[in-house]
Amino acid sequence: MEKNIKVITGAVFMLFGAAVLAKSPVVMTVNGVDVPKSEFEYLYNKNSQQQLTQQPLEEYVEMFKLYKFKVADAKAEGIDTTAAFKKEIAQYKNDLALPYLTDTTFNHKLLKEAYERSKEEVEAKHIMFFKTPDASENKKLRNRIDSLRNVILNGEDFEKLAKEYSQDQGSNFKGGNIGYITAQQYPYEFELAVYTTPTNEISEIIDSGIGYHLIKGGDRREARGKVKAAHILKLTQNANEGEQAEAKNLIDSIYNVVIKNPELFEDLARKNSDDQGSAIQGGMLPDFSSGQMVEPFDSIAFALNPNTISKPFKTQFGWHIIKKYAAIPIAGMEEMKPAFLNRISNPQDKRYELVKRNQTAKLAARHKSKLNTKTVAAIENLVNKNGIDSIFISTVETPEYSKLVLFNIGKKATRVSELLPRIVNNTNTDPESSLQFIDNQIQDLYNTKLILAEEDRLYNEVDDYRNLLNEYIDGSLLYEISVRKVWDKAAQDTEGLEKYFEEHKDNYKWSVPHAKGYLVQAINDSVADLIKKRASEIGADTLVNTIRREFKGQASLDKILVEKGTNAMVDNILFDGPETKPSKAMYTTYFMIKPRVIYVPENYKDVKGLVTNDYQNEFQAQWEEELKKKYPVTVNKKVLKSISLH
16 A cells, blocks of 8 residues: 655644634544544545545544544554654645745746846856855955956956956956857856946956856847757867868768758768767757857857758867757747746755745744844854854853844744754854855744744635645554554564465455466576476575576576466466467576466465455454544534535
């Protein structure tokens, strides 16, 4: 039996259950736990929708009682207190709340911003220094690029300095010119700076996460969309003069063939292109937009008409021929939405942090909460001295600091002590980066607590959320207790299964005979004879493993119990069936070791699935009878009569 339910547990359910129950009449009480009408009605209607005919209410009530008895038994066993169960429930609770926590208006604003940028391509020019893992080194790099900015603002040539200092080897030799770019190609901070810096003006220092940049505003043009194209490449990188000439002759020869017979392009790409990644696809490249290909590849590809082939041309990689299949217009806003939402859900994208901070602000307003600026300032003042060092950690661990309130949500205070586990293992002696780290951790803790508070509110105020949550909690408990009390308990009781089989043999008769033994397929008759001889020398308990090990690659052996008419080889050996071939192509012959024909099951293993299922049903029935005696239940018949079918 598979676990196919997903739900959420725990503390929130227990803490806020009473408040919810007060809003809905109680339909029944099971083991002291009230079941509100709203919950019962939801489950009854859901059950009715899954039936061909509506189940009578009285019949469903009895089934529902057993359901709640089992949940009560699961709690009595402590299943709801295990770490694994709590983790599962917390995850589902988070997933269930996600649609309620998503600010679609804010996301749409970011989407529209990206869509508007996608209509235009901008020439990107930059000077870049790559960041390092060393905070002090990064500070030096930032100061260095700041100095370059001042020099440029005082009249020094941007392109000259880019060639001399920029660490982006793909653009520095071109004076920092990357070429035209479109939206969604580069880190958000970099893209935003490229699109918002006026032509020929110099940006502030941009931290893209991977490096520091100075942007020089470039020219703009209408977006060209994407290109669907294939190419054939003959590499010339690191080639000597003779090899370069040979590559040029080869590409010219290929071009002369393909220009006469364009339908041969894909086949020629597979056989001749040095770009192995695309060659296997007939030269086909992923659809690309401006700036994704080197020049002049980019310009030539966009200039070609659909279904035409370029003349041979050279890039820094070698000689190319392009076949353009189509020009793809820019995507509409709804078309680009799925990829965009996926992008901003990645913590590496700056907009992920914008979304999170917006969420924090919205939830803080709803729950009338705000950060305690005095406490935050006290922590920041400590960080400003030497960063997050041993002195800082030992100081904030003292009661004077650890008991300070970071924020209140409702009547519940979150103190600095709850922040400590997030920072004690992250020492950093640089005050600037330490401040950023502390701020991020405080914001993340604040956001986490606000989400928990919002989940509590949803449980109290939103029927759909509460009903789904309770259903999942109870369903998970029901599954786990059933595994313990019925499924695994019965399946692992081999003595009990054998005894049950002996007592109920008449329930497991066959209408046709079965073959039992070991079916062998071998590569030839000589190997088959060797296996027969070897089988006579070893016992049944080691037969399978021994033959498989000693004749690996030469034969296969399977222990079988098959019904007449279901295996052609067995039918041929034991039931006068026609001659046939081995089922595995590599083998030429087959036979059986210790073959027998049986007309009834010899033991429970011959019908293990059926016996196990029946034995589990017996366990289930016994367990349910015990539950009826163990847990008290009272039904409010007046409320029950008011149940409505939706």
